[in-house]
Amino acid sequence: MPQIALVTGASSGVGEALSLLLTDRGWRVYGLSRRSVELEGVIALPADISDAEAIRRAVGQLLDREGRLDAVLHCAGVGGAGAVESMPEEQARQVMEANFWGSWNVCQATLPYLRKSPRARLLLVSSIAGHMGIPFRSVYCASKAAVIALSDSLRLELRGSTVQVACISPGDIATNSIATQYRQPAGDLDPLYRERYRRADEAMVNNVDQGMSARHVAEKMAAILERETLSPHYVIGEPVQKLSTIAQRILPGRAWEWVLGRYYS
Structure with a gap:
């Protein structure tokens, strides 16, 4: 029988590319997203990840049809830009609701069924x-740091079960994420921040424009999914981006802040 996978964020970017890739490789894929999408071979599940009840209903529909769930690949998320001092609280909360609480909701809705799979x-x-x-x-x-901590806790909690958990940390991906996320207008910022914000925002837009393809990240994730034993963390990106996660840990704090500040200046 085909393996059953739930992929979130299936309407665009990595989620869309991964849904199609796994389907081509023989998985039966359910693509969850806020809006229903038509992807060849993918069964659409419309739901907002920040709505816990909607996620439970969507997973229930999957279980009613399949009776089992073997893999969850949680790709959905949103971005956001602004200064801590002045970014609207509503916009900031939406980012946390989608990225952290969305991950929490997906885990709570799927783990009882994943644990029944012999190779989850x-x-x-x-x-x-x-x-x-x-x-x-x-x-x-x-x-996103909260998602890393969540995955670390889950691995410890799930010891003795059949579920293997891995956290995937991609670098910049060439998608429409910048265009669809909230970005605080530079004119709303205090002059202390304004020019540095403009430069940092331009750098971010440029990095995304030149980022990896969603297909590339999807292929890496599909390869990870097929491994017999998963590592806790995988970083996907250019060598300098991979090195940044190491440099952040080993450089003295002031030295690392100088490097990062130069990068976004």
């Missing part, structure tokens, strides 16, 4: 930004 896999997508603080991306970094 749970892949949570964080970000390289979750390993460090990036100027004017504070709530995004915090939400």
